[in-house]
Amino acid sequence: MSGLIPLTMREIKKWYRNPTFFIVGLLQPLFWIALFGSAFDITRTAPQYSYYILQGAPNYITFIIGGIATTTALFTGMFAGMNIIWDRRLGPLGRFLASPIRRSSIVMSKVLGATVRIIVQIFILFLAALLIPSGLILPKNFNILDVLIIAVTVLLIGIFFASLFSAIAIRITRQETIMGIVNLVNLPLMFASYALFPKNLMAPWIGNIAQYNPVSWSAIIIRTIIINGKLSQAQWNTVLNNFVYLLLTTLFVVVITIILAEKEIRN
Amino acid sequence: MYSVETYNLTKIYSNGVKAVDKINLQINEGEIYGLLGPNGAGKTTTIKMLTTALKPTEGSAKVAGYDIVKESTKVRMNVGIVPQDLTADEDLTGMENLLIVSKFYNVPYGKAKENIDKLVKLVDLRDSINKLVGQYSGGMRRRLELIMGLVHNPRVLFLDEPTLGLDVQTRTLMWEYIRDIQQIENITIILTSHYLEEVDALSNRLSIINKGKIVVTGTPEELKKSIGVDIVILTFKNGKEALQATDILKTYKASRITELSIKIKSSDFSKDSQTILGILKESNLEPLRIQVEKPSLDTVFLEYVGRSLPDEEGDSDSRKMMLMMRRLRK
Numbered sequence: 059m060s061g062l063i064p065l066t067m068r069e070i071k072k073w074y075r076n077p078t079f080f081i082v083g084l085l086q087p088l089f090w091i092a093l094f095g096s097a098f099d100i101t102r103t104a105p106q107y108s109y110y111i112l113q114g115a116p117n118y119i120t121f122i123i124g125g126i127a128t129t130t131a132l133f134t135g136m137f138a139g140m141n142i143i144w145d146r147r148l149g150p151l152g153r154f155l156a157s158p159i160r161r162s163s164i165v166m167s168k169v170l171g172a173t174v175r176i177i178v179q180i181f182i183l184f185l186a187a188l189l190i191p192s193g194l195i196l197p198k199n200f201n202i203l204d205v206l207i208i209a210v211t212v213l214l215i216g217i218f219f220a221s222l223f224s225a226i227a228i229r230i231t232r233q234e235t236i237m238g239i240v241n242l243v244n245l246p247l248m249f250a251s252y253a254l255f256p257k258n259l260m261a262p263w264i265g266n267i268a269q270y271n272p273v274s275w276s277a278i279i280i281r282t283i284i285i286n287g288k289l290s291q292a293q294w295n296t297v298l299n300n301f302v303y304l305l306l307t308t309l310f311v312v313v314i315t316i317i318l319a320e321k322e323i324r325n
Numbered sequence: 326m327y328s329v330e331t332y333n334l335t336k337i338y339s340n341g342v343k344a345v346d347k348i349n350l351q352i353n354e355g356e357i358y359g360l361l362g363p364n365g366a367g368k369t370t371t372i373k374m375l376t377t378a379l380k381p382t383e384g385s386a387k388v389a390g391y392d393i394v395k396e397s398t399k400v401r402m403n404v405g406i407v408p409q410d411l412t413a414d415e416d417l418t419g420m421e422n423l424l425i426v427s428k429f430y431n432v433p434y435g436k437a438k439e440n441i442d443k444l445v446k447l448v449d450l451r452d453s454i455n456k457l458v459g460q461y462s463g464g465m466r467r468r469l470e471l472i473m474g475l476v477h478n479p480r481v482l483f484l485d486e487p488t489l490g491l492d493v494q495t496r497t498l499m500w501e502y503i504r505d506i507q508q509i510e511n512i513t514i515i516l517t518s519h520y521l522e523e524v525d526a527l528s529n530r531l532s533i534i535n536k537g538k539i540v541v542t543g544t545p546e547e548l549k550k551s552i553g554v555d556i557v558i559l560t561f562k563n564g565k566e567a568l569q570a571t572d573i574l575k576t577y578k579a580s581r582i583t584e585l586s587i588k589i590k591s592s593d594f595s596k597d598s599q600t601i602l603g604i605l606k607e608s609n610l611e612p613l614r615i616q617v618e619k620p621s622l623d624t625v626f627l628e629y630v631g632r633s634l635p636d637e638e639g640d641s642d643s644r645k646m647m648l649m650m651r652r653l654r655k
Contacts, residue, residue: 060428060429060431061428061429064424064425064428064429065425068414068417068421068425071417071421072414072416075416148414149413150412150413150414152408152410152412153408153412153413153426153473154429156376156378156408157401157429157430158398158402158429158430159429325378
């Protein structure tokens, strides 16, 4: 495993050294907050039903922040796959493959690098949401355990997407191909989920599909905690169920990625 | 014990192309060994198998004493590779690139730093080693690639076309570095090239490979002597004349090499020229151009490989080179 640490460091170095990439990555969550959080406030036309639509959240940003955090993870996770193809095209992959490091460490370094970026982005997202006027309102009894659960959820969804897109990139040699795949899966992942809208606003068929979407799981965990703080037994069960789904699915994707990387990665 | 030894090493690609066909090599320790061949002869495929990037279809090989299939990790620990493609990360400095590679081989930081400093000095990169690789010139990048294959003190170094796309001065300089490295590190170097003078200048022994097979093996001197004759190329006005001349000069082992040119052999053309031209004149033939090639690796190469260029494979190779040169220029 001697390749994992140096290769992950390389990913992180390449990120913060590239000012455009770095700043764009930090601006993106802010745009989400500004555009989706404020401009698209779904309660505007019917403020009297606001409490019902937002499942008890005091405002739309508080409702949607879990969804935005998840979508941020989705978008940044795509880069993990893209970077594998760049390394293949520009040559470094050949050098890595010729060395005695495990093949999976090459791919997992992309996953870890992207996860670090996701965590930084989401941290900034929450910070910005707290600072803006009529932004994120935390419940009274919000505590360190809640922070911890949200942090682990963010970590898992980050690993999930980075790993998924890396696995896709293992045998692909052209950027166009992965861009196409990413564009194809992005929309259903984002909109067939409870990330941006509550289930009761969705057409029943898509609302049903959305419950099997990892984007929904992560959004629900963060949302339930951030709206309620102290959870009722039913809410706690919802969080726990979704957390278990997310954990198992992430583990599954990571294992598949490692197996694929060991067997299939080629220059 | 040989540093590299292969037994009937064969690679057949999934599309049925037999890239390497029963190659047997015995390379001594501390030797610079050249693999010479036209584009698409199977040189790179051979190197890829010996460095465990590809699995052989048949046959086996030992590198630094380890089996390339059963002990591939050990082989990788003990070989250094300077591939045809550039592999350094342009967004990192030369030093960072070297340190990453040394971590792959678990070289402790202090030792890695010491080794890197020595290598950097050896290839005159000291002034630019802390600059981003993206700012390097083509020659500098090649020098960096050369030492990236050496940071872990390998016992066998594979150089795949180390001077592809470089200008003449830089190429000569690279040869000096390669010789120095062999002297100082006392390692076995296996060099592939389609530049004849490169193999002539560097290698102790060489094999000429064509269409996946070893055609001949020996020292450059042995191979030159094996020809032992001048190769004379005569060019005529038209194909009819060339055909006629081939017929007339049968005793000189004449053979058509292009539509207009024929190749003959003469033990010493400065003596034979009168006679040969005399014979031709009798049939009213007069060559437009006479070209004499004294025994050199070029003649050896032409003798064993022939003049025709394999088009298909050549295409992908030259495309690769264009791609690389574009990147070098950037």
